[in-house]
Amino acid sequence: xxxxxxxxxxxxxxxxxxxxxIPGGMMVGAILLVTILSLSxxxxxxxxxxxxxAQCLAGAFIACSVSREDLKRLPHLWKPLLVLxxxxxxxxxxxxxxxxxxxxxxxxxxxxxxxxxxxxDVPIIAADMGADAGKVxxxxxxxxxxxxxxxxxxxxxxxxxxxxxxxxxxxAARISKAEAHDTACFxxxxxxxxxxxxxxxxxxxxxxxLMFSMLGVIVLKLLWGKxxxxxxxxxxxxxxxxAYIGCGIAKTDVIELxxxxxxxxxxxxxxxxxxxxxxxxxxxxxxYDLRTAMLIATPAGASDMALxxxxxxIDGKEVVELQIARMVLVIALFPQIxxxxxxx
Numbered sequence: 001x002x003x004x005x006x007x008x009x010x011x012x013x014x015x016x017x018x019x020x021x022i023p024g025g026m027m028v029g030a031i032l033l034v035t036i037l038s039l040s041x042x043x044x045x046x047x048x049x050x051x052x053x054a055q056c057l058a059g060a061f062i063a064c065s066v067s068r069e070d071l072k073r074l075p076h077l078w079k080p081l082l083v084l085x086x087x088x089x090x091x092x093x094x095x096x097x098x099x100x101x102x103x104x105x106x107x108x109x110x111x112x113x114x115x116x117x118x119x120x121d122v123p124i125i126a127a128d129m130g131a132d133a134g135k136v137x138x139x140x141x142x143x144x145x146x147x148x149x150x151x152x153x154x155x156x157x158x159x160x161x162x163x164x165x166x167x168x169x170x171x172a173a174r175i176s177k178a179e180a181h182d183t184a185c186f187x188x189x190x191x192x193x194x195x196x197x198x199x200x201x202x203x204x205x206x207x208x209x210l211m212f213s214m215l216g217v218i219v220l221k222l223l224w225g226k227x228x229x230x231x232x233x234x235x236x237x238x239x240x241x242x243a244y245i246g247c248g249i250a251k252t253d254v255i256e257l258x259x260x261x262x263x264x265x266x267x268x269x270x271x272x273x274x275x276x277x278x279x280x281x282x283x284x285x286x287x288y289d290l291r292t293a294m295l296i297a298t299p300a301g302a303s304d305m306a307l308x309x310x311x312x313x314i315d316g317k318e319v320v321e322l323q324i325a326r327m328v329l330v331i332a333l334f335p336q337i338x339x340x341x342x343x344x
Contacts, residue, residue, distance in 0.1 A: 002044070003045050003046065003047070005037070005044075006044045006045050006046055006243055006247065007046075007243060009030075009033045009034050009037045009044070009243075010030035010033065010034050010240075011030075012033055013029035013030050013033025013034065013242075014026040014027070014030045014033075014235070014238065014239050014242065015029065016029050016033075018235075026235050026239055026242065027119065027120055027123070027137065027242040028137070028141055028242070030239050030241075030242025031137055031242040031243075031245050033246070034242065034246025035134075037246075038246060038247055038249065039250075039251060039254070044243075044246060044247045045247060046240070046243045046244045046246075046247045048244075050243065050244050051124065051128060051240070052197065054237040054238075054244065055128065055209040056197035056210075057229070057233050057236060058118075058120055058121050058210055058213075058234070058237045058241070059196075059211065059212070059215075059216075059217065060189055060190070060192075060193035060213055060217045061229050061234045062118070062121070062328060062331065063193075063213075063216075063221065063227060064189070064228065066218060066324055068221065068222070068225070070321050077321060077322060077325065080282055080286050080288075080296070081322060081325050083282060083285065084278060084282070084296065084297060084322060084326055085326065085329060087278040088326070088330065089334065091116075091270050091271060091274045092114045092115055092116060092334060093111065094270065095114040095270045095271075096110045096111030096112075096113065096114045097111075099111075099113055099263040099266060099267075102263065102266075103259045103263050104256055104259055105132060105135060105263070106131075107341075107342045108131045108339070108342040109126065109131040109135060110263070111338040111341070112125065112129070112136050112335070112338060113140065113263060113267070114139070114143075114266075115330065115338070116271065116299030117140075117331050118327060118331065119137075119140050119143075120234070120237065120238050120241065121331055122136060122140050122331075123136050123241060123245055124237075124241045125210060125335050127241070127248070129339065132253070133244075133248060134245055134246075134248065134249040134253050135253065135256075135257075135260060137242075138257070139260060139264060139267060142264045142267065142268070143267050143271065146268050150268075151271075151272060151275060152298070154272065155291060155298070158276065158294070159290050182226070182228050185226055186228045186229065186230065188224070189220065189227045190229075192213075192217050192219075192220045192227075193229075195216065196212040196213050197209045197210070197212055197213035197216070199212055200212025210331065214328065214331065217229075218328075274297060275297045275299075276294065278297040279294030279295075281293075282296060282297065288318075292319060295319050
């Protein structure tokens with residue numbers, strides 16, 4: 001009964017914020033309402049298996065967003081991608097260290113708060129690694145919502161002297177989409193995600209469940225040519241993850257939220273400065289126009305960047321490809337590096 005009550009609360013909270021068009025609303029809403037249920041009644045309950053299911057679904061969904069064309073183009077994009085990942089890792093570790101010094105968060109949680117990955121994915125990884133997933137989710141929400149809502153306007157302001165892209169030659173932003181609905185493909189994708197996810201969990205590698213499920217579905221796509229996961233599966237992963245995190249938030253965690261103001265400012269300031277500087281570097285080294293380069297270096301979602309790039313008069317193809325590659329590699333590599341540093 002407690003499990004059912006918790007899941008109903010997660011669905012209600014998720015749908016409310018989702019309909020209000022809050023970025024990451026399904027997960028944020030689930031966290032909020034389940035936390036309220038937990039603190040007010042003590043009846044919130046979500047088993048550890050929910051976390052595993054959420055990680056497998058999240059990993060599969062990331063993999064399904066990667067097309068074979070994106071993978072084929074990676075050899076041509078490795079140089080700008082290397083510059084992008086190096087700068088993001090440096091900023092991630094620097095901000096994480098500063099957050100650790102100016103807040104009650106431990107080093108592992110501090111660094112995960114600053115990971116430029118997905119709002120839906122990083123809190124799941126934080127819960128799996130024993131970090132403070134509630135605070136990680138809050139700061140990830142701030143990073144993502146600001147990256148979508150504020151950074152593009154600031155980029156436009158800083159590049160106002162740049163002439164708009166020739167609209168005759170501007171292609172519509174293209175998001176890599178899953179193949180047409182195919183029940184058999186959906187089942188095979190699920191099987192690959194859960195088998196590889198369970199292997200990843202048993203491997204003991206940090207964030208292994210999500211990473212292995214993601215890589216397993218990418219390999220499936222390369223070998224079979226297709227994979228498919230409907231959007232409702234991503235929503236389910238967000239709800240399960242949000243409910244699991246909400247169950248773990250105590251009254252002391254709520255009291256400590258006042259300590260997150262400075263960490264939030266550090267994250268926003270650090271990543272905006274990185275967007276400016278790395279954008280300049282990509283502009284000078286690889287010939288991207290300045291606006292495109294800064295958008296590439298903005299740590300928000302690939303689909304969001306595709307839509308935003310078209311609004312700014314930018315051919316969004318390479319923006320999307322580099323953002324997808326950034327998302328996959330950050331989720332796969334950064335947690336391993338952070339655990340190594342935190343345990344050193």
